[in-house]
Amino acid sequence: xxxxxxxxxxxxxxxxxxxxxxxxxxxxxxxxxxxxxxxxxxxxxxxxxxxxxxxxxxxxxxxxxxxxxxxxxxxxxxxxxxxxxxxxxxxxxxxxxxxxxxxxxxxxxxxxxxxxxxxxxxxxxxxxxxxxxxxxxxxxxxxxxxxxxxxxxxxxxxxxxxxxxxxxxxxxxxxx
Numbered sequence: 001x002x003x004x005x006x007x008x009x010x011x012x013x014x015x016x017x018x019x020x021x022x023x024x025x026x027x028x029x030x031x032x033x034x035x036x037x038x039x040x041x042x043x044x045x046x047x048x049x050x051x052x053x054x055x056x057x058x059x060x061x062x063x064x065x066x067x068x069x070x071x072x073x074x075x076x077x078x079x080x081x082x083x084x085x086x087x088x089x090x091x092x093x094x095x096x097x098x099x100x101x102x103x104x105x106x107x108x109x110x111x112x113x114x115x116x117x118x119x120x121x122x123x124x125x126x127x128x129x130x131x132x133x134x135x136x137x138x139x140x141x142x143x144x145x146x147x148x149x150x151x152x153x154x155x156x157x158x159x160x161x162x163x164x165x166x167x168x169x170x171x172x173x174x175x176x
Contacts, residue, residue, distance in 0.1 A: 003060060011043070012043070062130075074166045075162065076165075082139070090154045101127040101135070104135070114144050
């Protein structure tokens with residue numbers, strides 16, 4: 001999967017070992033976390049002008065990659081997890097069906113290199129390109145790094161559940 005715009009170039013594909021090449025060290029750390037908890041080894045390479053564009057386009061590309069993985073398959077559709085990270089506790093619920101996201105986070109402490117708006121850009125891009133409803137809710141925590149890392153852990157766990165193949169069609173309409 002390659003997404004190229006005038007602002008970014010993001011390349012994402014399956015591989016034998018995890019390789020994340022991203023100059024934004026915080027996003028690199030979060031991508032490694034998310035794909036690890038999703039049980040996916042990927043090569044993820046980025047080139048970008050602004051961090052805002054990088055985070056949004058990384059979310060979009062991840063959604064495109066996941067949508068391709070589940071194309072023409074029955075999949076579990078739903079994923080739910082609660083993940084801790086020291087003081088932080090995050091609930092994530094996903095329904096791969098239609099586009100909506102809600103972030104209920106109360107970050108009080110600043111963290112170098114992190115802006116809450118960047119998480120909004122990533123999750124918004126992901127949910128739009130995957131056609132997913134994603135809810136991330138903070139149950140506890142005060143440290144920005146811990147809260148966001150717990151978000152990416154929980155996101156990875158929930159996505160991993162939702163994309164699992166299923167013999168059952170999880171839809172009252174009979175199609176996903």
